[in-house]
Amino acid sequence: xxxxxxxxxxxxxxxxxxxxxxxxxxxxxxxxxxxxxxxxxxxxxxxxxxxxxxxxxxxxxxxxxxxxxxxxxxxxxxxxxxxxxxxxxxxxxxxxxxxxxxxxxxxxxxxxxxxxxxxxxxxxxxxxxxxxxxxxxxxxxxxxxxxxxxxxxxxxxxxxxxxxxxxxxxxxxxxxxxxxxxxxxxxxxxxxxxxxxxxxxxxxxxxxxxxxxxxxxxxxxxxxxxxxxxxxxxxxxxxxxxxxxxxxxxxxxxxxxxxxxxxxxxxxxxxxxxxxxxxxxxxxxxxxxxxxxxxxxxxxxxxxxxxxxxxxxxxxxxxxxxxxxxxxxxxxxxxxxxxxxxxxxxxxxxxxxxxxxxxxxxxxxxxxxxxxxxxxxxxxxxxxxxxxxxxxxxxxxxxxxxxxxxxxxxxxxxxxxxxxxxxxxxxxxxxxxxxxxxxxxxxxxxxxxxxxxxxxxxxxxxxxxxxxxxxxxxxxxxxxxxxxxxxxxxxxxxxxxxxxxxxxxxxxxxxxxxxxxxxxxxxxxxxxxxxxxxxxxxxxxxxxxxxxxxxxxxxxxxxxxxxxxxxxxxxxxxxxxxxxxxxxxxxxxxxxxxxxxxxxxxxxxxxxxxxxxxxxxxxxxxxxxxxxxxxxxxxxxx
Numbered sequence: 001x002x003x004x005x006x007x008x009x010x011x012x013x014x015x016x017x018x019x020x021x022x023x024x025x026x027x028x029x030x031x032x033x034x035x036x037x038x039x040x041x042x043x044x045x046x047x048x049x050x051x052x053x054x055x056x057x058x059x060x061x062x063x064x065x066x067x068x069x070x071x072x073x074x075x076x077x078x079x080x081x082x083x084x085x086x087x088x089x090x091x092x093x094x095x096x097x098x099x100x101x102x103x104x105x106x107x108x109x110x111x112x113x114x115x116x117x118x119x120x121x122x123x124x125x126x127x128x129x130x131x132x133x134x135x136x137x138x139x140x141x142x143x144x145x146x147x148x149x150x151x152x153x154x155x156x157x158x159x160x161x162x163x164x165x166x167x168x169x170x171x172x173x174x175x176x177x178x179x180x181x182x183x184x185x186x187x188x189x190x191x192x193x194x195x196x197x198x199x200x201x202x203x204x205x206x207x208x209x210x211x212x213x214x215x216x217x218x219x220x221x222x223x224x225x226x227x228x229x230x231x232x233x234x235x236x237x238x239x240x241x242x243x244x245x246x247x248x249x250x251x252x253x254x255x256x257x258x259x260x261x262x263x264x265x266x267x268x269x270x271x272x273x274x275x276x277x278x279x280x281x282x283x284x285x286x287x288x289x290x291x292x293x294x295x296x297x298x299x300x301x302x303x304x305x306x307x308x309x310x311x312x313x314x315x316x317x318x319x320x321x322x323x324x325x326x327x328x329x330x331x332x333x334x335x336x337x338x339x340x341x342x343x344x345x346x347x348x349x350x351x352x353x354x355x356x357x358x359x360x361x362x363x364x365x366x367x368x369x370x371x372x373x374x375x376x377x378x379x380x381x382x383x384x385x386x387x388x389x390x391x392x393x394x395x396x397x398x399x400x401x402x403x404x405x406x407x408x409x410x411x412x413x414x415x416x417x418x419x420x421x422x423x424x425x426x427x428x429x430x431x432x433x434x435x436x437x438x439x440x441x442x443x444x445x446x447x448x449x450x451x452x453x454x455x456x457x458x459x460x461x462x463x464x465x466x467x468x469x470x471x472x473x474x475x476x477x478x479x480x481x482x483x484x485x486x487x488x489x490x491x492x493x494x495x496x497x498x499x500x501x502x503x504x505x506x507x508x509x510x511x512x513x514x515x516x517x518x519x520x521x522x523x524x525x526x527x528x529x530x531x532x533x534x535x536x537x538x539x540x541x542x543x544x545x546x547x548x549x550x551x552x553x554x555x556x557x558x559x560x561x562x563x564x565x566x567x568x569x570x571x572x573x574x575x576x577x578x579x580x581x582x583x584x585x586x587x588x589x590x591x592x593x594x595x596x597x598x599x600x601x602x603x604x605x606x607x608x609x610x611x612x613x614x615x616x617x618x619x620x621x622x623x624x625x626x627x628x629x630x631x632x633x634x635x636x637x638x
Contacts, residue, residue: 001017001023001024001025001026001093001094001095001096001097001521002025002026002027002028002085002088002089002090002093002095002096002097003017003025003026003027003028003096003097003099004027004028004080004088004096004097004098004099004100004109005027005028005029005097005098005099005100005125006029006030006100006101007099007100007101007510008483008508008509008510009099009125009164009509009510009513009514009517010027010029010097010099011510012508012510012511012513012514013097013099013510013514013517013518013521014027014072015514016514016515016517016518016618017518017521018072020518020618020619020622021518021522021622021625022622024072025072025073026072026073026074026075026088026089026093027072027073027074027075028075028076028077028080028084028088029074029075029076029077030076030077030078031076031077031078075087075088079105080098080100080105080108080109080112081109081112082112082116085109085112085113085116086116090113090116090117090120091116091117092117093117093120094120094121094523095120095121095122095123095521095522095523096113096120096121096122096123097123097124097125097517097521098110098113098122098123098124098125099123099125099164099517100125103126103127103128103131106124106125106126107124107126107135110122110124110135110139110159111139114139114142114143114146114159115142115146118142118143118146118147119143119147119158120158121158121159121160121521121523122139122158122159122160123160123162123517123520123521124159124160124161124162125161125162125163125164125517126161126162126163127163127165127392129163129166132161132163133161135159135161136159136160136161139158139159140158140159143158143159160520160526162513162516162517162520163396164393164509164510164512164513164517165392165393165395165396165509166396167512167513167516167528167529168393168396168507168509168512168513169393169396169397169399169400170400170530170531171507171512171529171531171536172393172397172400172453172455172479172481172507172509172512173397173400173401173404173406173453174531175453175479175505175507175531176385176401176451176452176453176477176479177385177401177404177406177450177451192257192258193212193255193256193257193258193530194255194256194258195215195253195254195255196253196254196255196256197253209256209257209258209567209598209599210256210257210565210567211241211246211254211255211256211257212239212240212254212255212256212257212530212532212537212615213237213238213239213240213241213254213255213532213537214237214238214241214245214246214249214252214253214254215237215252215253215254215255215532215533216236216237216252216533236533236535237532237533237535238562239532239535239537239562239617240537240560240561240562240563240564240565240615240616240617240620241561241562242559242561245561255530255532257567257615287356287359287360290356290359291356291360294349294352294353294356297349298321298322298325298346298349301321301324301325301342301345301346301349302314302317302318302321303317304338304342305317305318305320305321305339305342306318308336308338308339308342309339321342321346324342324343324346324347324350325346325347325349325350325353326350327347327350331343374420374423374424374429374430374432375427375428375429375430376429376431376443377409377429377431377443377444377445378429381407381409381429381445381448382445382448382449383407383448383449383450384406384407384408384409384445384448384449384450385401385406385407385408385409385449385450385451385452385453386408386409386411386441386444386445386446386449386451386452386453386469387401387408387409387410387411387453387455388410388411388412388435388452388453388454388455388456388461388462388465389411389412389454389455389456389457389481390410390412390417390418390419390420390422390423390430391417391418391419391455391456391457392418393455393481393509394410394412394419394455394456395418395419395422397453397455398410398419398422398423398426398428399422399426402426402428408428408429409428409429409430409431409444409445409449410423410428410429410430410431410444411430411431411433411435411440411441411444412430412431412432413432413433413434413435415432429444431443431444435456435461435464435465436461436464436465436468441465441468441469441472442472446469446472446473446476447472447473449469449473449476450477451476451477451478451479452465452466452469452476452477452478452479453479454466454478454479454480454481455481456481459482459483459484459487462480462481462482463480463482463491466478466480466495466504470495470498470499470502474499474501474502475499475501475502476502477502477503477505478495478502478503478504478505479504479505479506479507480504480505480506480507481506481507481508481509482506482507482508483508483510485508488506488508491504491506492504492505492506512529512531512536515529515536515538515618515621516528516529516538518618518622519538519540519621519625522621522622522625523625526538526539526540527539527540527541527613535617536617536618537615537616537617538615538616538617538618538621539567539613539614539615539616540613540614540616540621541570541611541612541613542611542612542614542624543610543611544606544607544608544609544610544611544612545608545609547624549564549623549624550566550606550612550624551606551607551608552605552606553605553606554602554603554604554605554606555600555601555602555603555604555606556602556603558606560620562617562620563616563617563619563620563623564614564615564616564617564620564621564624565614565615565616566600566606566612566613566614567598567600567612567613567614567615568596568597568598568600568612568613569596569597569600569604569606569610569611569612569613570596570597570610570611570612570613571596571597574609574611577611596613
């Protein structure tokens with residue numbers, strides 16, 4: 001396995017492959033030496049720090065000791081060009097992960113790697129989802145042309161494009177808001193897991209389709225050990241428990257798979273707000289009442305004209321009234337007194353109409369101008385989430401929070417940040433300013449907020465914002481994005497001691513995203529991940545053939561508590577299956593169903609031609625894929 005990257009995700013992914021999946025890993029990192037093409041200054045210091053962390057992680061004893069796994073190799077190179085990939089052994093590698101922070105670097109390296117090894121399994125980190133879909137199709141097509149004898153099942157997973165922001169956003173959003181549903185959504189496939197409180201005495205918990213996890217007893221306890229990604233040794237959550245574990249775990253909340261459906265990608269609320277404004281937002285209530293009063297006055301004058309001239313048609317009476325209103329009719333000389341009085345009243349109404357129309361035009365122009373600007377937090381806002389940082393991660397979390405209907409106030413220092421256009425389109429209140437400056441958090445109504453979600457790229461900025469927010473509101477729920485595990489543990493314990501009644505949580509984006517990237521490198525379709533406190537539950541699609549833990553066993557026999565559980569069966573014929581369960585069927589009139597059956601009988605025997613959707617822990621999925629790899633490499637006897 002080859003991992004190429006320049007940030008924390010490369011480190012976490014390499015450690016995941018080496019320690020959990022027990023694979024031989026080569027890591028390519030930016031050069032830490034100054035020279036031609038090598039990073040220097042702050043970039044050089046960052047590269048040196050990354051290299052040191054990776055070497056420290058790789059030097060730790062692996063659980064794979066004694067199993068023939070080679071020690072990891074670290075290769076320094078300015079860029080992942082063709083020569084670097086050849087030196088890393090791409091021609092004989094099973095999989096390559098390109099997880100640089102720059103999309104263009106990953107694309108160039110992916111094109112070169114596909115040309116050097118058409119059978120190589122590629123996992124690419126891209127933020128642009130639409131570009132990722134096109135790149136997947138292009139690289140898969142290139143693999144099929146260059147290697148016509150490639151196994152179709154291997155071709156289905158030859159290229160996988162993932163986004164760490166998309167993978168981590170649901171977990172970060174759920175951390176900030178208690179009681180939200182945890183969703184795995186990949187185009188048409190939607191899995192919804194709901195956190196449920198412990199049942200009362202004499203009540204029976206509804207397991208839904210199945211119970212995915214038992215939460216720790218300290219989930220909502222500020223002193224709980226699950227506060228940071230690497231804190232404490234207390235009793236954590238139980239993933240994929242069996243019926244006996246569920247029955248014995250009294251007083252503990254659960255995460256149940258409640259609903260499975262196929263739906264189009266969700267459109268964030270207010271997405272079309274920037275394309276058309278409702279009438280009520282154009283004009284103020286006072287102006288609308290003025291227009292309504294004038295319209296009533298004109299209608300009354302038209303009716304009076306019709307009643308005073310019995311032989312006049314109602315439409316003609318209305319026409320005369322409008323002519324009088326706009327002062328373009330001849331004076332009613334020599335006509336009846338009633339007609340002359342009505343003409344004078346219509347003229348007066350016309351004089352009143354002119355300033356109202358002028359005010360309406362000015363107000364509408366001001367409304368359109370303000371719609372292009374960022375909203376300020378309303379005066380009476382309360383119970384909202386204050387989101388710090390609108391970079392790659394913050395933008396995805398903002399979209400997720402708005403999909404859940406949660407009020408948000410954003411704080412961003414850079415007015416040209418990536419998430420500013422999204423905040424403007426969704427009409428989300430946004431404060432532009434440095435969160436460490438005095439008065440910025442007050443402008444975001446932090447004293448009336450429900451939670452603070454600090455997602456800037458600086459650990460110290462997130463910590464400073466959390467400390468200041470706690471000084472304003474001691475019981476505020478705080479979730480911070482922190483990279484360093486030791487630092488996160490120290491921060492968590494200190495804040496817990498200083499504010500024992502407030503919930504504090506820390507999360508690392510790379511820790512949340514690494515399991516999905518590692519699973520994709522092993523050649524399976526990882527549909528997504530659901531965070532369970534500090535752990536992650538993966539959803540993957542596997543072909544039963546080649547997995548002795550599944551093949552020939554019933555659904556009940558294949559279940560391994562704490563490791564994996566079969567959730568669904570694809571009953572479609574093998575030659576008619578969708579190649580990728582994580583993508584929706586094409587909208588070209590093809591209404592062929594996917595054939596997924598979720599309510600499986602425990603006695604159903606899994607056949608080699610079956611494809612299943614299962615939930616698995618990181619170690620459980622690693623065990624399944626590692627055994628599958630050995631069977632294919634050495635034969636069934638292995």
